[in-house]
Amino acid sequence: MSPRRLAPLLLFVTLLAAGPALAQDKGSVTPKPLPPLTNPNDPSLAAKELFARKLLPSKGSAHVIGSYTKGCIGGAMQMPLNGDNWQVMRLSRNRNYGHPDMIALIKRLAIKAHKDAGWPGILVGDIAQPRGGPALSGHASHQIGLDADIWLTPMPDRRLSREEREEMSAVMMVRPDRLDVDPKVFTPGHVLVLRDAAREPAVQRIFVNAAIKKALCREAKGDRAWLSKIRPWWGHDYHFHIRMHCPAGAGECEGQPSQSEDEGCKASDLAYWFSDAVLHPKPPPEPPKPKPPMTLADMPAACKAVLHAADAKP
Numbered sequence: 001m002s003p004r005r006l007a008p009l010l011l012f013v014t015l016l017a018a019g020p021a022l023a024q025d026k027g028s029v030t031p032k033p034l035p036p037l038t039n040p041n042d043p044s045l046a047a048k049e050l051f052a053r054k055l056l057p058s059k060g061s062a063h064v065i066g067s068y069t070k071g072c073i074g075g076a077m078q079m080p081l082n083g084d085n086w087q088v089m090r091l092s093r094n095r096n097y098g099h100p101d102m103i104a105l106i107k108r109l110a111i112k113a114h115k116d117a118g119w120p121g122i123l124v125g126d127i128a129q130p131r132g133g134p135a136l137s138g139h140a141s142h143q144i145g146l147d148a149d150i151w152l153t154p155m156p157d158r159r160l161s162r163e164e165r166e167e168m169s170a171v172m173m174v175r176p177d178r179l180d181v182d183p184k185v186f187t188p189g190h191v192l193v194l195r196d197a198a199r200e201p202a203v204q205r206i207f208v209n210a211a212i213k214k215a216l217c218r219e220a221k222g223d224r225a226w227l228s229k230i231r232p233w234w235g236h237d238y239h240f241h242i243r244m245h246c247p248a249g250a251g252e253c254e255g256q257p258s259q260s261e262d263e264g265c266k267a268s269d270l271a272y273w274f275s276d277a278v279l280h281p282k283p284p285p286e287p288p289k290p291k292p293p294m295t296l297a298d299m300p301a302a303c304k305a306v307l308h309a310a311d312a313k314p
Contacts, residue, residue, distance in 0.1 A: 025138075027092040027166035046293030050307055051133030055094065058131055058309035062100050064144045064246065065302045067254040070294065072303040073132035073145035075312065077103045085110035085121030087155055089165050095135065098127040098145035101247055105200055106148055109242075112196040113154075117189035120157040123170075125149030125239055131306050134294055144253065146244040150197070152190060152212075153238075170238035174211045178279050181215040191219050197242055198226035204256065207233035207241040210273030217265035227263040232273045252302060 034053050037045070051072070062075040076097040081088045086106065088096045098106075106124060113119045128145045129135060141147050153171045160168065173186045194216060198206055208216075210232035220227055233241070246253035262269075272278065296304055 026169075027090040029092070029163055029166050031092040043297060044295060046134075047296045047299055047303075048134040048136050048293065050296060051129055051131055052136045054129065054131045054307065056130050056311040056314055057097055058306050059312045060309070062145075064099060064146065064250045064253040065306065066144060066252070066300040068141040068144060068147055068243065068256070070299055071132060071144040071254070072299065072306045073097075073099060073128060073143075074306040074309065076128065076130055076132065076145050078130075079103050079106060079124060079127060082159065083107065083110060083121070085114045085119075085155070086124055087121065087160055087165070088124045089151065089160075089168075090125065091162065091165055093126060095126040095129055095142070096124065097130045097132075098148060099244070099247060101202060102127060102146055102148055102242075102244055105202060105242070105244065106150070108200070109150070109193070109197055113189075113193045116196055117154075117192040119154040119189060119193065121155035122193070123151035123153055123155050125151055133299070133303065133307070141241075141243075146246070146253075148242045149239045150193075150242065151239050152186075154189070172237055174209050174237045178211060179274060180211050186212070186215060188219070191216060194230065194240060195220065195226055197240070198229040202244050203229060203242055204245045205243045205259065206230050207236050207243070209233075209235075209237045210270060212236070212240075213264070213273075214270055217263065217270075224263055225261070227265060228259065228261045230264070231259070232270070252300065 037049060037053070039045070040050065057076040057078070058074045060075045062073065062077065064073050065071050077100045079088055079096040079098065081091065081096070106122075110122045113122050125148070126139065126142055127148045128142050132143045132145055134143060151170045152173050171185050173181050173190070175182050194206065194208070197203060206229050208230055213230055213232045216227060216230055243256075246255040296307070
């Protein structure tokens, strides 16, 4: 089966397995701690159960191990919850940790969003867990501190309460027919913020809904080289997803191949994403069998050391 024929089925499976961790899904003001594991050394135990219970990064300098969808990060840095031009959302998830390069990039983007787009700032969604690794819900990626979700809702010009950070919904940017953006909410400022993010040399890809890519292709002015980094992908109606290259010298980091430098704006580039099979995917005749969860043994061997390392100072 060709990748394009397979994609609607994969989308259906992904939506079934993703769980509630999107920008529009609520958090909890009073999150309950996860219960202790009966047998944390069980080799069949899902790795997500182990990494989700690590509340602090490991001690030591930052180092990335493995790939975006199968890896971990040691010595992660916490994104401060508040800055002059940013606020972190969904604090109950404890996913505001990343490689120091990613934290620095988000801070730069926050300043540029204020300067170039006139936004008060940005709302920061999930980056990674304190030691990366697979999460209990919501992401296959975000495992090595080099992925970050930024809400497409501008930051309000005030400090949000804890309740608002957990319960406020991001704004849907796509029309109900899914064929284009909603002009009432998608503005020239969004174009500038996405442009600023894509122009960061360390950024490899930015994932958005296909309707947003279509709008960027139509509205981008001047130097359009940055459009090559903007990629349509499932589930990015409310936020965009920044993915960075592996840091220099990170020999244990497994990056992705570089993509084409083409703008990706030809009708043929976008036609697939607006086909009926993608816009209205039909469930398979038989429910797919769930994949077995990733175990610690499935991950790079060095992630075991990261998992069991001493905590960094809070």
